[in-house]
Amino acid sequence: MSIGKRATIYGLCQVLGWGTYAAANLLFLIIFAPAMSPLWRRYAAVFGSAAVIAILSTHLYRFHIKRRGWLLLTPLRAFPRVIAASVVLGFLITVQVSIVWLLFFGTGPFRRLDWLPGVLLQWTSSVFIWTVLYFGIHYFEQYRLAELEKLQIEVVAKEAQLQRLVSQINPHFIFNCLNSLRALILEDPARAQTMVTELSELLRYSLQPGRTATVSLGDELAIVDTYLQLEAIRFEERLIVKIDTAPETLSMQLPPMLLQSLVENGVRHGIEKLPQGGEIRVTSKISQDTLKITVVNSGQLSDGSNSTKLGLANARERLRLLYGGAASLVLTNHGADSVLAEISIPADSQITRSHLQ
Secondary structure: OOHHHHHHHHHHHHHHHHHHHHHHHHHHHHHHOHHHHHHHHHHHHHHHHHHHHHHHHHHHHHHHHHHHOHHHOOHHHHHHHHHHHHHHHHHHHHHHHHHHHHHHHOOHHHOOOOOHHHHHHHHHHHHHHHHHHHHHHHHHHHHHHHHHHHHHHHHHHHHHHHHHHHHHHHHHHHHHHHHHHHHHHHHOHHHHHHHHHHHHHHHHHHOHHHOEOOEEHHHHHHHHHHHHHHHHHHHHHHEEEEEEEOHHHOOOEEOOOHHHHHHHHHHHHOHHHOOOOEEEEEEEEEEOOEEEEEEEEEOOOOOOOOOOHHHHHHHHHHHHHHHHHHOEEEEEEOOOOEEEEEEEEEHHHOOOOOEOO
16 A cells, blocks of 8 residues: 555544544533533534544654654553553643633633543543554554565465476476487488477477466367377377367366376376377366366376376476365376376366466
8 A cells, every 4th residue: 555545544534533533522412411502513613623632642642653663562562652652642632622621611610620530531541542543553454464475475485386396397308308209210200300390399388387387278288289299100000199178178277287297197108118009088177166187098007116206296286386285186097907197176266377487
């Protein structure tokens, strides 16, 4: 909030607060002391003047509070100062208001001073309540700012973690692509040229995670298709691809390279190990307000293999950072001859693309 806006709100609160206080006193007098009603104009002038005195006095008091640094103190340390200041300021306001009464009603009310303790207590209490409200609002704003800074720090930390995780993916992905290209150059140079074109698209996409936290499923599927075309050059008829996605899921968001890395693992650690090759199937749908993306590939998980541990842990951590515990990634054997990877992201917690600085 800008300083000008804060000052405007403070001024309005001062006028409305003390104005309401004066109006309430006048109304109380008219209702419960009807004998004094004919003089209501004088009383209105007195109570109005009292409100102006209170506004000016508490405004100077506020300046004193800020100059002395009381707002930086803990409530326990500020409390004795607030009590003492409320008594002093309450006495000063009582003196000023009494002078106003003297001007409008003469010396009559001052022949007896039995009213003085009550009036002094009233103004002291009013100043104390004003101080508690002022300090309370300040402490609340400080707490809110502290929480906002805490959230900003957490966001920065998450962005740093995401970039670190992406930095683990890219070298691994690029190495696998170059390894495939090296093998194909010896087998079929013409196809290797086609593969270089496809590889350039993949490498361009692989650089994207450093700039954005999420991409649409449609964009991710496009690069998955490019990757599978790349692998089809090498595997030929040994690789069967089936993609079945619901149209309403294509605009939904997920971490970049997440689906691609699962498809890559399915090809390299499943189909590639089978002499006859196999099938990889990608599906997406919305079920019970949850985006479900599945990758099924031929093969079986081996308890003794650690080939997918880094990629799987990486993918789960990225989902956790972006969606908390609401998203999940499960990798299991699916029947006797296939492996299932399933990503679940709540549809109502979709985050928009956020560019990392």
